[in-house]
Amino acid sequence: xxxxxxxxxxxxxxxxxxxxxxxxxxxxxxxxxxxxxxxxxxxxxxxxxxxxxxxxxxxxxxxxxxxxxxxxxxxxxxxxxxxxxxxxxxxxxxxxxxxxxxxxxxxxxxxxxxxxxxxxxxxxxxxxxxxxxxxxxxxxxxxxxxxxxxxxxxxxxxxxxxxxxxxxxxxxxxxxxxxxxxxxxxxxxxxxxxxxxxxxxxxxxxxxxxxxxxxxxxxxxxxxxxxxxxxxxxxxxxxxxxxxxxxxxxxxxxxxxxxxxxxxxxxxxxxxxxxxxxxxxxxxxxxxxxxxxxxxxxxxxxxxxxxxxxxxxxxxxxxxxxxxxxxxxxxxxxxxxxxxxxxxxxxxxxxxxxxxxxxxxxxxxxxxxxxxxxx
Numbered sequence: 616x617x618x619x620x621x622x623x624x625x626x627x628x629x630x631x632x633x634x635x636x637x638x639x640x641x642x643x644x645x646x647x648x649x650x651x652x653x654x655x656x657x658x659x660x661x662x663x664x665x666x667x668x669x670x671x672x673x674x675x676x677x678x679x680x681x682x683x684x685x686x687x688x689x690x691x692x693x694x695x696x697x698x699x700x701x702x703x704x705x706x707x708x709x710x711x712x713x714x715x716x717x718x719x720x721x722x723x724x725x726x727x728x729x730x731x732x733x734x735x736x737x738x739x740x741x742x743x744x745x746x747x748x749x750x751x752x753x754x755x756x757x758x759x760x761x762x763x764x765x766x767x768x769x770x771x772x773x774x775x776x777x778x779x780x781x782x783x784x785x786x787x788x789x790x791x792x793x794x795x796x797x798x799x800x801x802x803x804x805x806x807x808x809x810x811x812x813x814x815x816x817x818x819x820x821x822x823x824x825x826x827x828x829x830x831x832x833x834x835x836x837x838x839x840x841x842x843x844x845x846x847x848x849x850x851x852x853x854x855x856x857x858x859x860x861x862x863x864x865x866x867x868x869x870x871x872x873x874x875x876x877x878x879x880x881x882x883x884x885x886x887x888x889x890x891x892x893x894x895x896x897x898x899x900x901x902x903x904x905x906x907x908x909x910x911x912x913x914x915x916x917x918x919x920x921x922x923x924x925x926x927x928x929x930x931x932x933x934x935x936x937x938x939x940x941x942x943x944x945x946x947x948x949x950x951x952x953x954x955x956x957x958x959x960x961x962x963x964x965x966x967x968x969x970x971x972x973x974x975x976x977x978x979x980x981x982x983x984x985x986x987x988x989x990x
Contacts, residue, residue: 637756638757639756641756645753645756659733659736662729662733663733666730669701669722669725669729670697670701670726671697673697673700673718674695674696674697676714677696677697677715677718678690678693681711681712697722697726700722700723703730705722705723751795751804753804754816754818757821758818758822759785759822759823760784760785760787760821760823761784761786761825762786762788762814762819762825763786763789763825763828764789764817765790765828765839765840766792766797766828766830767831769859769880770826770828771796771797773826774786774788774797778798785802786801786802787801787804787817787818788803789808789814789816790808790830791805791806792805804816804817809839809842809843809845814851819847819850824854824856825855826858827856827857829859829861833861834865837860837862837869838865840859840860841869841872844869844872844873848873857875857877857878859878859880860878861880862879863882866879912970912971913943913968914940914968914969914970914971915967916967916968916977920963923961923963924960925960926957926960926961927942927955927959930961938971938977939971940970942968942969943968943969945965945968946966946968947959947965951968
């Protein structure tokens, strides 16, 4: 019986839980909790009680003073009249006695003043909500989103790339600036990337990935990136962290902070330039693959069950024949293999990195899927 009751409660409350998980609802809840901490609830409770007392007393007195309304139905009608008079839409012809006129005037004066106070409080909340949201002082309220911590040219370009991606990733930018540096459709949180409070406002505990970009090219910016990783790990160790590093000497320190992936932009660029000097056209090819150029884009995909036990040549042929995709690497036992051995056999749960025009019948990896460095 207890199990049935528990199941019934879950079924009945499922729609409510779904509404509570909506980003807009979570943002309003954040601001409501923030404002509630500074409110004098005794004041508003007193106002509400006073309003109820005024309505009840006024309805009773009008019932007594108006002879034709001395009945239970008259008491109900008089109470309703008192409520409508308080909110400014009462019928002035309802009362005919001098005492009724006085009560109507008092209701219009004191009742409307109390309602106006409560209305002003609600309007104040709405204005505060809009102002705080516009200043980046709100909370994202997203789930399975990408948080960009910091801002630089790399952050700007990667947001342009993510906005054009068919995965439709939701993005939050956390940066210490008065205005959002990102496009208008990107949610902006103004704050310190090393602050757990600001990270929580950006939705880090519910995020799929955090990308840390140094705001300047100095060694101090790398140290701040390390502190950001540590802050994220302290509140959301399951969130994948990708860090851009200015100085390759700091990569080891970032790795010790438990960053999942590290990108030394200068090192990557210098190596690609060196390869391009030896093999002309290589830079254009790599840029085209990683940026979704003409007819090609890089994807991480799940592999169908029918592909289990294929060798690497068979897998490559099937990917090309069935999906028009070129195989680049396979994630096997938690390691990404760009050049698997000849005795490789695909297992259930393995994934692949491919270049394709579109995904067609393939399924993209979940946002929290981790690809280790190629083995």
